[in-house]
Amino acid sequence: MSMRHQITAGFMPLFDSAVLVAASELGFTAREGIDLTLHRETSWANIRDRIAIGHFDLAHMLGPMPLACNLGLTPLASETIVPFSLGLGGNCVTISNAVWAGMAAHGAEADLDPARAGAALGAFIRERAVAGREPLRFAVVHPHSGHNYELRYWLAACGVDPDREIEIVIVPPPFMADALATGRIDGYCVGEPWNSAAVAAGTGHIVTVKAQIWRNSPEKVIGVRKVWADENPEALAALLRALHHSARWCQDPVNHGELANVMAQPGFLGLPPAVQMPILTGHLQLGGGAERDIDDFFLPFDKAANFPWKSHALWFYTQMVRWGHVAHTPENLAIARDCYRPDLYRSALKPLGVALPGANAKVEGALKVATAVGATGAGLVLGPDGFFDGQIFDPDEIDAYIAHQKSARAEA
């Protein structure tokens, strides 16, 4: 079969590149007439640079990363758009045994409840401050990452100022568990399997998960060079259809064994299939013998997981403003609003006759239970999408949301 489209894409060896990898390995791209070449990278900075100079047409990216590029927060960048999301959830917060002991003394239990865990961590942090000890050091994978923003959101909602009361550093995912074991960091927020790795080694406890801080929240995306997207609309639409079929395949439990085998290859994730099972099943060992089944732990397809909601991008933007990464101006807001492109997703998938959300944005945190929604096609279920602290993010009320978070901090 002759291939009509040549596409070059970059990815990081993380499990949530699965939809992109499976699209190629299971033949979904070939069926759409696409010859997809995948390049494994070693840092997000490399992905950003190679997109910027045109080595890659598109790439597996952290959700806030294309926003950071377009807002001029990175040294090298080309305008990047997001027509597809690679999934919801998948991250955990893991802490050292010593911090766990300190939290347990303040009422923490192995139940992953963000409010309870955050209150205990806050009490332990204040106890240490009173005793004149060094602030705890937490690691995330990148400043412009869902990990950084959800860790900060969780801590701030529990009364801990992440800028003043702890230190946040950057550590690449595969090094997290080791950095925790050797005491260079006290905790971290990262995707699987790097949380379960610390639990398995007996050096860490999982205290809460992304799926409970903000249920069904955005994580990795497909970032596309805008210039390439503008010049190759057919290739992009074909790719989005291939990714859609791949995501559906990845979600189906029947395929999880095969998916884990594909990802286990050295050129992709390169880790044994067994360590990939927690992210696929949502069944996690938390440390100290505790275990939990987590609803919607990681969704590569269900709950409209691939739809690039503008409200997701705008929430990331509010957090960039909140933590001083960018100034809130009408120009910056417009850039953030234009970055995620549900219109491209919708037009590419329309011929398939599948369920598509009718709106481009939603009020995040409004759905308390899984809800069938009005949409084109049939059978679309969204949510629940609640924040653990009960807050609502209405993308039409951004100024109020930003102002509220600012004043809450000032009062603290």
Add this chain to the structure above:
Amino acid sequence: MVRSSLAVLVIDENRIRASIIEAGLREAGHQRVTVIHDVTGIARRIAEIEPDVIVIDLENPNRDMLENMFQLSRAVKRPIAMFVDRSDQASIEAAVDAGVSAYVVDGLRQERVKPILDMAVSRFNAFSRMARELEEARSELESRKVIDRAKGILMKSRGLSEEAAYTLLRKTAMNQNRKISDIAQSLVTAAGLLGPAEDE
């Protein structure tokens, strides 16, 4: 020789490549060159060295950590930004192609840094070429070894002279339009499967 007061830090896990860069910098007159292979405790080292220019290999998985540290760490007194001369797209592409990136302190003039980046790019490319040639030489040696083993098998099992064994391998390779080392490898594999023939 140009006397330069620029302090240059080279971060590269590959010791051989790092020493090639270091030698190049010294030849170009840069006396204050520090090489780091392991990023453990790097914030303290940067505070001590106060580098004007930092050269990093792009394969380094710690690049995100380093880039963030350059911007935010308390240990870094002067902000360090990535070397980007937006008017010089070719230079950026050459650096990424070669697998190297440079970061410079705020306010340092572009023309003082460009020769350092250019030198790093050419040395990275030279290193890649050298590594490739070394790999070719290694595989050449490997195929010669396997051809010798295949010749031995033929000499023993079919009573051929060394020359006749080699001729047979070469003829088979030509007939099948394959490399002689591939034929030899097939023979060695088959002999291994068929039993203790070879090492009897």
